[in-house]
Amino acid sequence: MEKVTISILCGGKSSRMQSEKGLVLFQGKPFIEHIIAAALPISNEIQLVTNTSDYDYLSYKKIKDIELDKGPVGGIYSALVHSESEINLILSCDIPLISTELLSELIAKHNTDFEVSVFSEANKIHPLIGIYSKKIIPILKKAIEENDLKMMRLLEKVNHQIIEVAGKRSKQFRNVNSLTELNELNAKY
Numbered sequence: 001m002e003k004v005t006i007s008i009l010c011g012g013k014s015s016r017m018q019s020e021k022g023l024v025l026f027q028g029k030p031f032i033e034h035i036i037a038a039a040l041p042i043s044n045e046i047q048l049v050t051n052t053s054d055y056d057y058l059s060y061k062k063i064k065d066i067e068l069d070k071g072p073v074g075g076i077y078s079a080l081v082h083s084e085s086e087i088n089l090i091l092s093c094d095i096p097l098i099s100t101e102l103l104s105e106l107i108a109k110h111n112t113d114f115e116v117s118v119f120s121e122a123n124k125i126h127p128l129i130g131i132y133s134k135k136i137i138p139i140l141k142k143a144i145e146e147n148d149l150k151m152m153r154l155l156e157k158v159n160h161q162i163i164e165v166a167g168k169r170s171k172q173f174r175n176v177n178s179l180t181e182l183n184e185l186n187a188k189y
Ligand SMILES: Nc1nc2c(ncn2[C@@H]2O[C@H](COP(=O)(O)OP(=O)(O)OP(=O)(O)O)[C@@H](O)[C@H]2O)c(=O)[nH]1
Pocket: 009, 010, 011, 012, 013, 014, 015, 016, 017, 021, 049, 050, 065, 068, 069, 070, 071, 072, 074, 075, 076, 091, 092, 093, 094, 128, 177
C-alpha cells in the first residue's frame, strides 16, 4: 500500500471545552492517545498539528500552523505542506471512539480519482475524518487568503466523495466539544 501520512489537528482554541481538547480524559486516557492508538496500525507516519507545547510529552512529530487562527482549513494546509505522502489521513483531536477498522475502510474506499474522501452518517458529513490529497494545497492556500474557512465550502471546491456509514458503527464519529459532552461520554462508556 502507498504510504499514508496521518495528521491529527490539535490547534483549535478549545473554547467550549475550556481546556486543551486533545488532552481531556476518556476512560482515564487523553483523547489524543485514543486517536493515535486507532491510527498507528495504519501508519506510523503521524504528525500532530499544534501550536503549543502541550503535546511535547508524545514522541510523534509536531508541526505548527503556517497561518495561525485559520481553523481546520489552516490546520489541513499545514498538514499537507509538511507531508511527504500524496495520501493523507486528517483527523480531529476530539473523536475518541474512532477505530482502526473504520479508518482502514476510509483508506480502502478512497480512490485517487478523488482529491478528498470523507465519511457521513445520516447525511451529516464529517470532514475531519477524511483523506486529503496534497494536490489541494493551492485551493487551501487561496481559501486562507480569502478567509473562506468553512470546511463545507472547501469540500465544494474539490473533487470529493462522501462515504456513508450507517448503523451502530456511526457512534465512532461522535465528537466531544464541551465538558458536558465529555461527562456524558464518560458516563456512557
Ligand atoms: N491546527 C489547527 N487545528 C485547528 C484549528 N482550529 C480548529 N482546529 C482543530 O479542528 C478540529 C475541530 O475544531 P473545533 O471542534 O472547532 O475545535 P476548537 O476550535 O478547538 O474548539 P472550539 O473553540 O470550542 O470551537 C479540532 O481537532 C481542532 O483542534 C487551527 O486553527 N489550527
